[in-house]
């Protein structure tokens with residue numbers, strides 16, 4: 036289907052990257068990297084030029100999230116998946132409870148469940164439904180996912196946990212544009228290839244004083260775990276504006292560019308823009324009889340990743356291929372394992388409302404031309 040559909044020239048978006056990660060990296064940021072010439076790429080990450088980029092990232096995020104005093108921004112290589120294990124090995128004393136809403140939150144649960152000395156419990160809902168984390172007696176870490184990228188479900192709040200419990204949030208695809216009370220969160224981590232428009236293979240982990248204390252308590256735990264996953268080394272290096280092992284400098288640079296861009300607006304404005312884009316996409320889905328919002332409970336509908344079901348008569352995969360071939364829209368396919376006739380569209384900060392309006396119009400036009 037859709038073989039003969041041609042995107043009208045006036046509807047061509049100025050950027051076709053609507054994917055939910057890796058996400059749209061502004062060309063301007065790539066040009067800024069090029070302009071650093073011989074000063075940054077190919078220089079030591081233990082020397083001032085690169086260390087200053089790390090310092091700016093740490094200070095920029097502290098400002099953006101308005102972090103309470105004593106919170107630290109820990110940086111390292113490996114990304115969010117790496118942290119699933121690193122958190123399980125080095126920040127959980129005995130037991131973690133996981134509120135799961137899709138593939139990624141489930142993966143995090145599974146990684147803790149494999150650690151022989153841990154007791155991990157899953158509290159899950161059907162894919163497409165939402166759930167907020169709750170205080171759960173008997174567990175020393177409560178784990179949740181700010182934005183479940185596979186389903187487009189976000190959480191809307193976190194509980195107050197007691198002194199002996201850590202609240203850990205995988206914020207990978209929501210960090211920066213889904214607001215959360217950071218004073219309640221102890222471990223807040225993300226990979227930078229989503230809202231923060233950099234590349235993968237890297238992690239940012241914001242830790243509360245309570246989380247730092249827990250890490251310290253478990254530094255010398257007797258069970259073996261790989262040195263590359265040591266919180267001691269990650270924290271000590273981050274305090275010196277470094278990473279334990281060699282990072283990708285271009286990743287650091289682009290992350291810093293995006294933080295500067297977002298700090299120029301401030302979190303409130305970034306969130307407002309995200310809400311406006313989400314409203315446009317969900318209103319559009321609700322206004323067409325061949326579309327529907329995959330997430331039925333509107334309070335859990337993500338303002339970072341929109342999942343839109345399409346009537347089975349119109350194969351989303353076919354349309355996605357046609358749009359890709361014309362460079363009108365890249366990577367809007369549903370999460371592969373979800374098996375839904377669906378588009379998954381990025382509402383990340385760099386995707387403009389103007390381009391989203393064009394994309395939604397293109398999709399409507401294509402489907403209505405087949406009616």
Ligand SMILES: Cc1ncc(COP(=O)(O)O)c(C=O)c1O
Pocket residue numbers: 056113114115116117139140180182183184185205206207208226235236237
């Ligand atoms: C919510 C969430 N958690 C974790 C990950 C894994 O991130 P990474 O591939 O950087 O390890 C992703 C990736 O898309 C994600 O969306």
